[in-house]
Amino acid sequence: MSPKSASAPRPSDGRGRLLAVSDLHVGIADNKPVADRLRPTSDADWLIVAGDVAEQAEEVERALETLAGRFAHVVWTPGNHELWTLDKDPVRLRGQERYEHLVRVCRELGVTTPEDPYPRWQGEGEDGPVAIAPVFLLYDYTFRAPGTSTKEESLARAHEAGVVCTDEFLLHPDPHPSRDAWCRARVALTERRLAAHDPEVPLVIAGHWPLVREPTSVMWYPEFAQWCGTELTADWHRRFNVAAVVYGHLHIPRTTWYDGVRFEEVSIGYPREWRKRGHPRGLLRQILPYDGTREAPAVTEDAS
Template identity: 50%
Template sequence: MKLYAISDLHLRHTDNRQALQALPAHPDDWLIVAGDVGETLAEMELMLRTLTERFRQVIWVPGNHELWTMPSEQPPLRGEARYQRLVSLCRSYGALTPEDPYPRWPGEGPPRILVPMFLGYDYSFRPDHVPENKALEWAWEEDLLCTDEVLLHPEPYLSRSAWCAARVESTLARLQALPPDCSTILINHYPLRYEHVRLPRIPRFSIWCGTKRTEDWHLRFRAEVVVSGHLHMPATLWRDGVRFEEVSLGYPMQWKHRGMSLERGLREILPGPAVRPL
């Protein structure tokens, strides 16, 4: 029995949909889908219908793309209402979400709890010399503007930062209540640490990539592995003896350039590598 993870399926693209359909069954294994499935409820349902038939258990956390309010969808759902609609859709297929009780890993090994999270971002992934109220201006200097600024609405919160703050606080309360004898697998669409936002071509896009409030969560909450996506730069990184897995598939030109397929893009989280780096 294994735990796999993948993110950024971006099913708007035909090649990605075909790759999803070609994925073989893993009837004994669990799968984490770490956000950015697509932009529409139909794409979300395609993922759920396909993957819940091929894996024993699917766990989903939202990316930014799922939370976009698309003009083509009626009635339009914004902010928290859209998120709750996605949660409801997942539950109708038996997939777990950040709103469900955190499951214990049923496979071999020490006690572990899988922690799917929805945290968002607050523009704090930026250099110290850039003030908070200048973060967007700093990105605009490099002609960067995330589509979230147009399509990702935070209602009923006043801002995306306020939504992020609320999500961080509610998640903290749940994490602090976990039994101390269990390690965790922390799962979030965005990286938990600023240093892991490796975007050499567009470094100022970092402001849409997470929150510094989570910088020490891998230590505070006994993480064995931290799973994230969003960057479209799959990699295994280590910090403080903790394994960080960026599990993005990405757009067709990206995964094809890497010689990947969706099957090859599945990242093994558990049991994972037997040897840790020194």
């Protein structure tokens, strides 16, 4: 490993692109060659990696090290899979300690994390500058299953339907009492940082889980939505000066608009998914300069 300074990314000069991807799942053999095809088109391209790189810490590190060596700068935020504690993973850390370990790894690689200052991508004209805000927020079960009004009812409905996220068994919230308590703590911390940001500089907010519930409406299994975000962030794209929102997790890659703000779901997903739908927009989504593409809604299997 060749340590770099996470606080000093290579400056963007307006010639490169701001690209994004998520849900690489390189722990799956058939996804490894797909991830290896992720390459910039210029030395100035930046890359946002919005979570679910892999489950084992070493695989996460290896993938991010490769990408950091290719792109001018990489910005990462964790998904749920990076936070799983697996029996086969030599890194047995749980919860907050596991997250902090991954942050330290990223800093050694020169990769920006949600714990670092927001890097500024210069762009040019209307496309810049923007500040890239990686956010780690989790979920709090407020995207409840239809016909339920409490977390307990919603979880019971999911168990009845046989639609239960693996997080319930592998994502530990230590030292927080629950995943939703951890989510509320992360939301409060992130909200303070966003509020303190210079409102004259637009933000690209990048997180694993969507900020609003609407993207989950096309999932095959509505019970899964409770593991997909929190109502606490529903107005962030309106409250703050947001140029675009980047997320993954749903494995439904598409572009949607809410209140005039562009939302980009940028996941690769599982082989059974990308073999069926292909990669019609390529492996990397161009966030800026914005190319003006609008897409019809897509529906796919729900992620775990």
